[in-house]
Amino acid sequence: MNIVPEQNAESAKQRYLISGVLIAVVCCQIWLIFQKAINWDEFLHFGQIYELADGRLSGSLQSLHVRLFGWAAMAAENVITQIQIARIAMLVCVLFTTGCIVLLSRRLVDGETALLSGLVYLTAGFVFTNAFTYRPDPVAAAALMGALSLLVFGSFSWKRVILSGLLVGLAGALTIKSVFYAPCFAAVAYLQWRDTTDGRFHIVYRSTAVLVVAMFAFALIVGLHGSNLPAASTQGSSLGGKIDSFLRFFEFEQIRYVLAEMALAPLLTLGLILLVPVASGLPRNIKILLLGLCGPLLCILFYRNTFPYFFTFLLPPVCVAITPVLAQLVRRYGFLPVIIVSLFGPAFLLVNEPYGTLERQRATISEIERLFPEPTSYLSYSSYMPEYPRQFRSLISGVALGRYWQEREGQIARDIEDGRIAFVIATGDALDLVYQTDGPAPLLPASDVAALRSNFLRYSDTIFIAGKNVCSQGEEQELRIFRSGVYSVDGGDLVIDGRHIADQHSVSLTAGTYLAGPVQGGCVKLWALDHVPELPEDFPEGPIAGGF
Template structure:
């Protein structure tokens, strides 16, 4: 063997491990894999957000046969298997997050596929990475909410509109995807500019063919028909279904605004945690219209860019909304991204994005979820399934939430109506538990909030006493030697704790259990302070409640 041959043989292993070229798609692909692995760990360690509990509560409500909301609740059928799984409500939500992670993967594939209509492969992969590395997407892209599912469906529909042959089956799939997204969330309408832009692009590219216009019109009409059929089918099986149009009308009154964005701080944070994407988005309109692309493609990209303006007039743009909003925007920045990687190596751009995302991942709160699990497990063990309770967001899916979700929009409607709905609920059925998992409830109990109408605030203050952590049970505390005459709104079995008491003229020793009917009762503490606590000698949990937040801020 010659010296040159021996040298080539020795150097061949080194060549086989050579790094990809600086502008190879392998760099953003590897970063996508890394970030998805980070998210997979966050599925099990990131605190459950309050609306994830509410999202799952609808699933549990459907399993009980008491779901009354046909609009924005199609997911209850997709996740009907969840309540039968072992574990607490928190564990079931974490399982459902795996499905949402799969939906996010579909969205990433759709971003890549649609981007390939405008740019080459490496930049198309970079578009998917720009989306995933955005701070709010990294944190909420797998959350158990409407956003990951609706985004996957709508982005897949946009791929069909933008890239597929407009034949019968692709258009039927388009109609089904849009209709399903609409049944999942009415936010689907906010993608209208993206669909209009791509529709114009296809029609223009086909020489404004009447046949193309008819096919796209038929697809839009088909989406409406499928939506109506899905709604009718879904609502028909809900024995107490409410009118969906009333809900949509109520939401529309709160949905848009003029003036300063109510969530402007989150918009600033979104930009700061995804600076490359937002800088490219600011440059995108100029890059698009200065490019050599056909005018039809420029209109298509402009339509995909327009959702970026939603925080300027759409109200509910909290952190998780960016999962929904940024998917089409990530496609719209591809022309600007192409200019970026023509100046700087794709490997360098990828490294910056991966570093920013890793920083956000490293700062994750991994303690709050343990408090959430402890609270849910304790409460679900304490009370039998089906018992009614009050809370902010349906945190206890095995129990029945007796009040509506306490969001800003819902509380605005509540104040506008001026009806003491908490008290009305207490007059209709026994509600032995109050879960203090929101500042509105906590402040109302101390008299520091006027959000609840006075009758509701006093009903809560006079009817519940602390039990464990945020859990309060129906009852009353009477100081030694004092007499209390008050209205009892929670009938049921009560235990006399701390000392003896005379109740309505009858002596009851410490530890005795007696029935309190709804109505006025007089209680006198005769030998020490006395607590009347709902239930038959319910024992305090052995687990120690660790003080701390129940939810992670955005």
Template sequence: MSQIRHILSHTPTGLGQIPKPLMLLERGVKAIIVAMIVLGLHRVFIANINWDEFYFLSLVHLYQNGDLTAPLQTIHVHLFGWLPLVSDNEIHQIFAARVFMWCLSLGSCWMIYDISRKFCSREAALFPVLFYLGFSYVADHVLSFRADPLCAFLFLASLHLLLGKDRSRIHMVISAIFMSAAIMVSIKSIFYLATIGPVLLTLSLMEPVKRGAELRGFVFIIAGVLASFVLFQWHSSTLTNATATEAGAAMMSAGSKTLLSGPFFPQAYFIVRALAENGIIWLFIFSGLWKAGHDAWRGDNRHRSLILLSFALPLLSLVIYRNAFPYFFVFLMPAVVILGGISADLLITRLRQSASRIPAAIFGGTLMLISASLVTSHFKKLPDQTIAQREVVAAIHGMYGEPVPYLDRNSMMSSFPKAGFYMSGWGMENYRARKSAIMEDLMRREQPRFLIANSCALNISMASNTSDATCQHRLLDRDFHILRANFVHHWGPIYVIGKTFDIGVPGVPQSFQIFVSGIYTLEAAAPVSIDGVVYQPGDRVRLDQAPHNIAATGGPTRAELRLGDRLYKPNTPPTAEPLYYRF
């Protein structure tokens, strides 16, 4: 054990009085990190809420309503069960969840720093934290309410215990539990095993007493398997009709779709952007990676170098992982950036030992570039990007006092029961592959009251399903026309169940079909006859799921039936801002 502590402890060379440039450097890095943390807290309340944040929240409400059946990647519902107590408004609930993620990010940053301290000096260990928070994709998504920040925290907690001074069996057990919890939060956490496995193996090889090392490794593996089993069984027992068979099938399907369904580097565009936007950070990381590889090849403190090399292995997931979108880098980078600290440590050592201005110039340029990127990005995204989302959520809560079924892409009204499937890119691909229209049956069965056009596929204001050439995932033509014929525009992107009629010859009825039963409000310029009964404009009409007919009582007129008893509609027009912003 003492040998491991020696290998994983870093003693900077040239100790003594700290040079003034080094003191200024340390203060500058700390100041930028603090600024990033403070600005991040501000971004919690103005950054556009991505569609999968609403979906992540909807799982919490599904669980609390007793409707959650999927045990995989839903264990977070227990951690966030308090969110509905914060507010009835989904926007406020997500803000509260983001503040929680902000607190987690503080813990993640501390663990990145403390792990880095095992490999480099105090000053250099600040740089991995700077690089993590300063990485463009991480800065944008580290506080998002999704699995990635939570998985990153759990992975770092597991790694931190593995590399700790006291590697007792109880620490191995706790580390394994953290890793199992990360996998329960998201299956993609298996990518972390590319680091955890080699670290565990290398630490075992470093032990002078092989039997003790093997035993600790065995304890970690057994504890991890048992923790995964216990967490899965416990979580499943709290759900409705959850089965291991269905969970296994879902896991196989997810693995096939996300790992084996596309070419190498399926998200090459976002990878290239990550390289271009964070060039100086990658330069430090790859320099540290080269140093670790060089030391391992030469045999200089090989065990330490092998551990450092393992920190980069999760990067290989970019070769095959379909969902390597910008938010994935929050998950991907926590250990990778530690390699940047190795490069920083080499420059700091040179700065300590000589009067060379080159290291100072490199550090100065790095801090200026990261600071400029931070300021530019923050001011570029400074306007509140949640205005449209706030308006829509408030309008729907004003329309309906209690949750009612609805249609949308991603469960934006997370506390309401969503009808239909989760319309992600993956979901839409599966839907299109089946080539079977579903909307008429879905409307009859689930009785949705309104629709949010928060996807181009649901933009039923278009005359045709192919009007928007940029829409990558469209509904089948029959489904599009079913929705277009059975919803009327209400406000902004909100449509409600209804029918529109252009009635011609008086007394000649038009037949129509109602899929969703309820009280409808008549909107017309003149009285009309519905099923032989004359109704005045503004009257309420009870219509059941059946065929009906409507006719004019005077001259030609336009009439509209809208489901609801004089539904609330905001007095002001909606903002021109989009509901969702692109990555």
């Protein structure tokens, strides 16, 4: 039943207005796909595609996306373009989700207001700049909203029940936080139960069947996906470990992003504030439906990773829930003022986007490929070089850093001493504290900090290459080489175990301890490369960490 009847006075002009704004918003997002920097989370998830290809991916939980989007790694030669192509697929999923929002909203309001609910979603603050972000969330949201649409419209047939269950199982295989949508499905089942006139028992067992099919599909998909993957090596990679890591009641670790989202999506925030008084006069079954659609918001109380990309997944059912408020606002103020308010967030984000970061990312990746033509192990906050083997995924977040302290403390230093790290890309809090300051770096153990500072030379503001700074202290000093290979002298002549190596020349060294010192005093750099590296004149300096 529609709680707001169709209004004959709603003209085609209003429908064209909303459709035109929707198209303009999508065009801006398509433009951002090729202008917005790749954020660390995109590099992380895209890097898993290369890990799968190289046999380095372990654990089947929340990594199904590597099977669905592995084709993107073959769609272009450079990784930035590959991710941008994958972003297009993400945006297609979000547009499907938007269509489901409009369709579900038609259960509550007229066609024009339903279109407006889709616009509210696409312009809802961080959703605008993260709708195309490469990660499993947009696909999972599309699957869940598609399942809800199947259950709300049409007959509650076995075909719809099974297909909905399969979609829910797929979403769960993509991300375990799909369980946050449980209140939405419970409310839809209740709505069907109240609306049926053919007996209610079949609604109960068919609703149960959705859950059974979803669980079966989840187990089957995860099992098939992980059948040829090595088991996760750490406790934190298990299902229980993931739940324990990301669920903390009333910690509100990323509450700043929740508050920012509220400010950047004023129409959505207003809709939630006014929903209680507006819904007070609606039928009970509609009230329960709206309550269930808002149910995913409860996760803010205990879910730690409420980063900006999360709202693309969280808000679709909420945008359906506020449609009664949108109908009231439109009746009172008209469509144009409401549309203008919805565009505040996108306008702010477009103006404040740091557009130069993407070019610095391209330059950094290209320069590393020039210095290290063959895949070489490295250390960084995220998979900035997806085709190269990266050490320590533990550097990604506070949760993973805590796990590193518990399970592998000092492993970075041990790997450096074993010669397993050729270069460092210094981004993220942990590595920034090591290289961008000379003071304490408490996010990593002291042994790691010492090893990182003493065994890598600054090449650019973000690239640090294995090597040593050999300084004169009146006599030759012990020089410990951890990585066997060719080393190049830079900044003066050097004597190593009595052997004279001229400036700009190279020498082959095996791992071990030597006596070394500069011939003319001062300090001389010893790069772990077969040549002295020289940064291109046009190399762009500055941060390479893409924002949200």
